Amino acid sequence: MGFAHLVHIDTKNQISETKSWYVMRPGPIPGPKPLMCCSVYLSRFMLKAPHLAVVKIKVRIRIDAPRERIWEFLGDSNNDPYFWRGITSVRNLSRNGNVLIREVILGDDNTCTQAVTVWPPEKIQTRWVGGVIEGTREILLISVGASTLLEIHINYEFPGLGQSDSKLLAKLFQNEAEFAADLIKRKAEEFYSDSQLERKLWVN
Numbered sequence: 001m002g003f004a005h006l007v008h009i010d011t012k013n014q015i016s017e018t019k020s021w022y023v024m025r026p027g028p029i030p031g032p033k034p035l036m037c038c039s040v041y042l043s044r045f046m047l048k049a050p051h052l053a054v055v056k057i058k059v060r061i062r063i064d065a066p067r068e069r070i071w072e073f074l075g076d077s078n079n080d081p082y083f084w085r086g087i088t089s090v091r092n093l094s095r096n097g098n099v100l101i102r103e104v105i106l107g108d109d110n111t112c113t114q115a116v117t118v119w120p121p122e123k124i125q126t127r128w129v130g131g132v133i134e135g136t137r138e139i140l141l142i143s144v145g146a147s148t149l150l151e152i153h154i155n156y157e158f159p160g161l162g163q164s165d166s167k168l169l170a171k172l173f174q175n176e177a178e179f180a181a182d183l184i185k186r187k188a189e190e191f192y193s194d195s196q197l198e199r200k201l202w203v204n
Contacts, residue, residue, distance in 0.1 A: 053166030057154040059177045063185045065192035067141035068149040071121035074139070074184060074192065077102065083180040106132075134159070150184060152177045 063070060073079055077100060081087045088105040095101070095115075100116040112131025118124050124139040135156035142149040154173055158166060 021173055022038055023089050051159075051161055053158040053161040053169070055154065055156045055158070055166065055170045057152070057170070057173075057174050057177050059152040059181050061150050061181045061185055063148045064146075065148060065187050065188040066146060067121050067143050069134070069186045069192045070141055070148055070184070071189065074124070074141075075118060075120055077116050077118075077124070080191070082102075084176060086176055091142055101129075104131075109115060128156075148188075150181060 006084045020134075059141060074083075078090060078092075079117075080090055086106055090105075091103045092099045093103055098109065098118050100118075102116060103116055104112050104114055106112060110132060112133060113129050114127050116124065117127070126137045128134055128136070135154070136149075138153040140151040140153070142151065154177055156169075158169065161169070164197055172203055
């Protein structure tokens with residue numbers, strides 16, 4: 001199963017671009033397991049220099065399950081700590097229509113606030129409105145026949161961050177997005193396979 005991601009790192013004086021394609025194979029999820037938490041990194045390395053780093057990441061993966069099945073677990077934002085390893089816990093504060101305001105803990109003690117907007121069963125937008133991260137993360141579910149194309153778009157800004165630090169942050173968030181996409185795929189296909197088996201046994 002193929003992943004495609006595009007990472008841009010923009011600073012005041014320089015722009016760099018990295019493109020890469022690779023194929024996921026059965027086995028352990030790639031990437032270092034004891035990855036330094038993004039929140040710890042941000043707390044330690046935010047600089048006072050007048051720079052602005054912009055990290056943009058796009059991850060795509062095909063899932064062999066209909067999007068309605070995926071939405072059954074992905075649409076519940078309380079499941080985010082399972083898929084996004086930078087998030088330790090979430091606490092819902094208020095809800096207005098399809099917009100949820102919540103508090104999230106990154107790492108051990110880095111508290112942030114998010115506004116989560118949902119458009120079932122197509123899209124989830126998470127906007128960081130308080131804390132060390134600025135910007136949005138969007139998850140799109142696009143029907144492709146009986147399958148689904150999952151897309152994750154991350155657009156984050158880091159005021160006061162240097163070029164060398166922004167490159168490391170891009171790698172951290174890229175790795176986290178790919179990790180989440182693979183977990184979503186595995187859970188969705190396992191969940192859909194089990195439901196199909198139950199239906200087959202019931203019919204027989």
